[in-house]
Amino acid sequence: MIDKNSKSPIYYQIEEWVKAQIENNTFKIDKLIPSEREFIERLGVSRHTVRQAIGNLVNQGYLYRIPGKGTFVKDRNLIIKENRYTSFSEDMAYIGKNLVNEVLSLEYQEASKSIANRLTIDEKNPVIKVRRIRKVDQLPLAYEMVFISQKIVPELPEEKARTSLLQFYEQEKDLKIGYASETVEAVLVTEKTAELLGLPLFSPLLLVRTKLFLDNGQQVHYMKSYFRGNKYKFSLKLHR
Numbered sequence: 001m002i003d004k005n006s007k008s009p010i011y012y013q014i015e016e017w018v019k020a021q022i023e024n025n026t027f028k029i030d031k032l033i034p035s036e037r038e039f040i041e042r043l044g045v046s047r048h049t050v051r052q053a054i055g056n057l058v059n060q061g062y063l064y065r066i067p068g069k070g071t072f073v074k075d076r077n078l079i080i081k082e083n084r085y086t087s088f089s090e091d092m093a094y095i096g097k098n099l100v101n102e103v104l105s106l107e108y109q110e111a112s113k114s115i116a117n118r119l120t121i122d123e124k125n126p127v128i129k130v131r132r133i134r135k136v137d138q139l140p141l142a143y144e145m146v147f148i149s150q151k152i153v154p155e156l157p158e159e160k161a162r163t164s165l166l167q168f169y170e171q172e173k174d175l176k177i178g179y180a181s182e183t184v185e186a187v188l189v190t191e192k193t194a195e196l197l198g199l200p201l202f203s204p205l206l207l208v209r210t211k212l213f214l215d216n217g218q219q220v221h222y223m224k225s226y227f228r229g230n231k232y233k234f235s236l237k238l239h240r
Helices: 010-023 036-043 047-059 088-094 113-119 165-172 191-197
Strands: 063-066 070-073 078-081 099-110 126-136 139-149 177-188 204-214 219-228 233-236
Touching: 010 036, 010 047, 036 047, 047 063, 088 099, 088 165, 113 139, 113 219, 139 191, 165 177, 191 219
Parallel strands: 078 233
Antiparallel strands: 063 070, 099 126, 126 139, 139 219, 177 204, 204 219
């Protein structure tokens, strides 16, 4: 369990052990983990080392603390939305996950009638179409198609398509993002998407359609995102 002769620091070994307990569901989501005393007795380590390991796991998004109650396992697949639009990149950074965007294609084309309707532009107006696989902790979590109005964003370098589009719009194009509208539905994976995400046929997916707007009401992009149904979930906090 803990090898005091290992070159790896004891606190790091504790972190990896706790992560393994979370992964195999021994330590359950939103349930209290053992106390410091239990860790000390079970692992034969110092209080300082336990506190360092637990603190690191809190900072990494594996655990959370409630004052007066203890430390609990955090649901790292749960995104909480509170009346504010956040990008997938921001969501993953918030819960401490490593995100890599793999660009499958980037094309400049004319908008079809269907895409023109979803982008609120005229048919055959120029758009940029981007297809991406979004890998989280090396697992293909989402397949995404984005259609960007070239009236708003004339060009998109491929290296920028591998980063956060929202960040690109705001920081490099100086666009003032106002709001987004989203629809969510449960679907079954098709053969093509199953292959891209490494899933068996008929696996459940969440299909999220997003329209992103500037603060003046102009639409920037239309996005379709297919998420693994067992690895992505979000909670909406809505005020009356």
